[in-house]
Amino acid sequence: METLAIGDLAARSGVAPSALRYYEREGLIRSTRTGGNQRRYHRSELRRVAFIKIAQQVGVSLDEIREALAELPEERTPTKADWARLSAHWRGKLEERILLMQRLRDQLTGCIGCGCLSLQRCNLINPADRLAARGTGPQMIVNPPE
């Protein structure tokens, strides 16, 4: 078995065939066809699907994933080095997201004492909502100062 039928790729990757067809329509993965028009996947597509799944775990949209994958070479099967570059890039994104979550957690922790949820710094510290003029939303958390 040199190439994979859609069912094989589905079984190996844990992604439903319908989703794989969808990914293909969306330009995230590619296949060749048999004489009878059935999809056959190169083994390297397994890696692409793995990447897609991982990126989704991180909360990245398919659009962004497509953009990332576009950085892989079209003409040849991506090498380890190609994947390494991409992975390194995503490691950065992951790191960022982890930091956001940690900030969220620390805010929550810091505010458990007062129960304020730190909307606009803290409603207890700032009871009159004096900061209301300063833009909307829990700025402190999403875009912390400095």
Add this chain to the structure above:
Amino acid sequence: METLAIGDLAARSGVAPSALRYYEREGLIRSTRTGGNQRRYHRSELRRVAFIKIAQQVGVSLDEIREALAELPEERTPTKADWARLSAHWRGKLEERILLMQRLRDQLTGCIGCGCLSLQRCNLINPADRLAARGTGPQMIVNPPE
């Protein structure tokens, strides 16, 4: 200004009025009405909306958020202690998610050397896909062994 009109709550929370109406239909927040049928929000709803936004950041669905909020007392305005309990609970969820991300990051880091993305452990270490029978998907990452 003792209570907030929908526009005020929207401005303060950074959530569109249409979304606030939606949240109300979905039972996530509550309002009283003026004689002329306009919504007026108690200031404590600001906290609920903040909580909703934070939970969404963590990737929680509105359904789950509603369930969490259901643990707040209906009959009285939630106290600091009420929020503290809820926040502590969510801190756990956040912590969990952070751990998942960190595991993801470490996997990615560990695999940058081989470019494998660790689908079924590692395709380099395991080139013949011998583990294919062992369930689908990047199990190692989502449900790591031990």
Add this chain to the structure above:
DNA sequence: CTGCAACTTGAAGTGAACTTCAACTCAAGG
């Protein structure tokens, strides 16, 4: 060579989380 599981397509459906629209009413400053 046959039978049947697995594949093909386009179109339509799903659910989550909202937004937009149209037609109308309210609240409050001048």
Add this chain to the structure above:
DNA sequence: CCTTGAGTTGAAGTTCACTTCAAGTTGCAG
């Protein structure tokens, strides 16, 4: 009082990421 920006409703529309369906075709084990 009057104007006007803000609010009201239900229904329909939107985007994302798929799934389901129906009707037909293919590939391979026996």
